[in-house]
Amino acid sequence: MATMHDVARLARVSVSTVSYVLTGTRPISQATRDKVLAAMAELDYQPNAMARGLASRRSRILGLLMPMDERGLGATETAFVTGAAAAASAAGYHLVLSPVGGGDLDDLRRLASQRMLDGVVLMEVQLADERVTVLQEAGVPLVLIGRTGDTSTLSYVDIDFDQTVRDAVAHLVGLGHRRIVYVNHSAATLASGYGPALRTRDAFVAAMTGHGLEPVMIPAEDSAAGGRAALAAAFARAPELTAVLAMNETAIFGILGELTGRGLSVPDDVSVVSMVTSTQVAELATPALTAMTSPGSALGRIAIEALLRHLDGPGDQRHQQLLPCALEIRGSTAAPRRPTLVTSRPSSIDGG
Amino acid sequence: MATMHDVARLARVSVSTVSYVLTGTRPISQATRDKVLAAMAELDYQPNAMARGLASRRSRILGLLMPMDERGLGATETAFVTGAAAAASAAGYHLVLSPVGGGDLDDLRRLASQRMLDGVVLMEVQLADERVTVLQEAGVPLVLIGRTGDTSTLSYVDIDFDQTVRDAVAHLVGLGHRRIVYVNHSAATLASGYGPALRTRDAFVAAMTGHGLEPVMIPAEDSAAGGRAALAAAFARAPELTAVLAMNETAIFGILGELTGRGLSVPDDVSVVSMVTSTQVAELATPALTAMTSPGSALGRIAIEALLRHLDGPGDQRHQQLLPCALEIRGSTAAPRRPTLVTSRPSSIDGG
DNA sequence: CCGCTTCGTCGAAGCGTTTCGACGATCATG
DNA sequence: CATGATCGTCGAAACGCTTCGACGAAGCGG
Numbered sequence: 001m002a003t004m005h006d007v008a009r010l011a012r013v014s015v016s017t018v019s020y021v022l023t024g025t026r027p028i029s030q031a032t033r034d035k036v037l038a039a040m041a042e043l044d045y046q047p048n049a050m051a052r053g054l055a056s057r058r059s060r061i062l063g064l065l066m067p068m069d070e071r072g073l074g075a076t077e078t079a080f081v082t083g084a085a086a087a088a089s090a091a092g093y094h095l096v097l098s099p100v101g102g103g104d105l106d107d108l109r110r111l112a113s114q115r116m117l118d119g120v121v122l123m124e125v126q127l128a129d130e131r132v133t134v135l136q137e138a139g140v141p142l143v144l145i146g147r148t149g150d151t152s153t154l155s156y157v158d159i160d161f162d163q164t165v166r167d168a169v170a171h172l173v174g175l176g177h178r179r180i181v182y183v184n185h186s187a188a189t190l191a192s193g194y195g196p197a198l199r200t201r202d203a204f205v206a207a208m209t210g211h212g213l214e215p216v217m218i219p220a221e222d223s224a225a226g227g228r229a230a231l232a233a234a235f236a237r238a239p240e241l242t243a244v245l246a247m248n249e250t251a252i253f254g255i256l257g258e259l260t261g262r263g264l265s266v267p268d269d270v271s272v273v274s275m276v277t278s279t280q281v282a283e284l285a286t287p288a289l290t291a292m293t294s295p296g297s298a299l300g301r302i303a304i305e306a307l308l309r310h311l312d313g314p315g316d317q318r319h320q321q322l323l324p325c326a327l328e329i330r331g332s333t334a335a336p337r338r339p340t341l342v343t344s345r346p347s348s349i350d351g352g
Numbered sequence: 353m354a355t356m357h358d359v360a361r362l363a364r365v366s367v368s369t370v371s372y373v374l375t376g377t378r379p380i381s382q383a384t385r386d387k388v389l390a391a392m393a394e395l396d397y398q399p400n401a402m403a404r405g406l407a408s409r410r411s412r413i414l415g416l417l418m419p420m421d422e423r424g425l426g427a428t429e430t431a432f433v434t435g436a437a438a439a440a441s442a443a444g445y446h447l448v449l450s451p452v453g454g455g456d457l458d459d460l461r462r463l464a465s466q467r468m469l470d471g472v473v474l475m476e477v478q479l480a481d482e483r484v485t486v487l488q489e490a491g492v493p494l495v496l497i498g499r500t501g502d503t504s505t506l507s508y509v510d511i512d513f514d515q516t517v518r519d520a521v522a523h524l525v526g527l528g529h530r531r532i533v534y535v536n537h538s539a540a541t542l543a544s545g546y547g548p549a550l551r552t553r554d555a556f557v558a559a560m561t562g563h564g565l566e567p568v569m570i571p572a573e574d575s576a577a578g579g580r581a582a583l584a585a586a587f588a589r590a591p592e593l594t595a596v597l598a599m600n601e602t603a604i605f606g607i608l609g610e611l612t613g614r615g616l617s618v619p620d621d622v623s624v625v626s627m628v629t630s631t632q633v634a635e636l637a638t639p640a641l642t643a644m645t646s647p648g649s650a651l652g653r654i655a656i657e658a659l660l661r662h663l664d665g666p667g668d669q670r671h672q673q674l675l676p677c678a679l680e681i682r683g684s685t686a687a688p689r690r691p692t693l694v695t696s697r698p699s700s701i702d703g704g
Numbered sequence: 705c706c707g708c709t710t711c712g713t714c715g716a717a718g719c720g721t722t723t724c725g726a727c728g729a730t731c732a733t734g
Numbered sequence: 735c736a737t738g739a740t741c742g743t744c745g746a747a748a749c750g751c752t753t754c755g756a757c758g759a760a761g762c763g764g
Binding site: 003004005015016018019020022023025026047048050051052053054055056057 | 749750751752753754
């Protein structure tokens, strides 16, 4: 493995000159630069990442911290990761994914204090997230995907849940639906302060109320069985429902199964819209799902770009940005068979 | 950020003594050790990863190289990653996931030559995989998940496809099925030398032949539409089929949809077994799928442990191991409604 | 033609560890 | 009691790079 010394000797220049050629920190004449580059090529020189990191106090490694729980990465998260990796690579940085779970806060502290990461992007942020505190205390530049409760001081990129829900509801209302049920994540997830679940809940209430409609909401466990149970509960609460809006990507397959089981057809009897979903998953179902497609790879790219700006620029800038999901209409939504003409008279249904 | 010097000064010992306490390379008296540990605790000392890496020529970072294509990580891959991360963490190593695609071979070469990774685990290996060559040339210790065509010189962990297919077929045959169709990955995937597709194909032929049955095989694109098309093709080729064995986790939802669309019930009219699947995905379907569950997290753990042995021990050892998937019986398999009693008379169906 | 920048290059001092050789002190051995 | 081992510790030399100060050469205005 050739070192900078070898390159310098072969090119008959000093080590520092080789370094300047590599980093561009100081001007180097074209003639010298050519000699050095030729020597590098001849020796197949690759700078040693550790030495470079030690001397420059910059590892050129960015961390993407994602809790890897049982349910795996969906296509959405994957798009996010690839978008981030591409952006990092374009800037000459490596992106490493660290599967730090919720439990290993000490692990995280250690990782952060070891000066191995120039900065991190934190995924799946909770409204109150200790990981954020740990990283801030360690002085690691930080960009969030998602938001904590208090967003004032941090940089983040997130999905514009408010806009997304509004668009989804508008699509259904535009088709003539009036009795729309929102299937969210589980009650436990809501209670744990999972931002997307809470924000979509509020957005759904706002959107429905804005149309003069009653917001009916049902929580569902993250499983097909949970989806089936949720649909049963939905019919119990709102027997006349004609449309389901589902946030829970896992439960949605149970919802579809249960609809079929009840002899109801999608979209003729009930329309279904899937929220924050990838194209791939939407097309797995039969019929393919009308869905709000999440801007996965754009989110990843933007997060990394913001992080890089943190590293270079002066400290105090923040980047806060929301991106909506795009409505992609497929086969699971249509006008209701018997449009409810009642628009504003509240029924016995109560919001939940 | 406290350094080793600070710790040494506070504990009134030399830096090297601090280092020996940390690494255990040389014996240190209990009294000195206590002084040093106290000083570390007081200063909240964390060793600098870069400096340590430079001096010891060991980064204590292992790479998990996974091509991240459009279709995302399934629960299987995720289990794999978490198993690997846990094993690495237990040994005091960091595990970084590098989403190196197929295209960026130069990227890989750079990554390997930068001496940032002590060793790597390579996922999604093709029968002929250039990445293996690149890594070997760079002299990076290597363990594969999956196998190349020539396995003689490498360490690997892989699923025992032969055993898995045999078990799946035995389950169906035991229920009384005779006309079993195998839905594999796409023809293009087969042609590209994707090991699991090729190995399961051969194993299916062997298993069916062993039972005196005709092996019927259909390729399917990795999509729900691909699954539907494959099922149509299967019925065209084998009208009397009573069971489907599917390797293609994405296509299987299309298969189920198409069966329902044809008015056939699962498992009464047709039994379905999903190969190399996670419990989570198997339970998404209605009815829940009888599946061969992949030993994801065990694979990850074993791969990392083998890699660590490579790093410590003398170079020449190999670790080659196959793990079968476990049969988990759920609602998608049952005895055929009209068991075919013909056992060995070849029909017009041709394998392939 | 002189002093002043600016340009291009060099040497050397780090960066924070590990690791090697050395060296008292302690201890069993003959 | 002299003689090696063994144990515990130290100082210093790497590890391969970046970066700072310095300095000769070249270019410029006056």
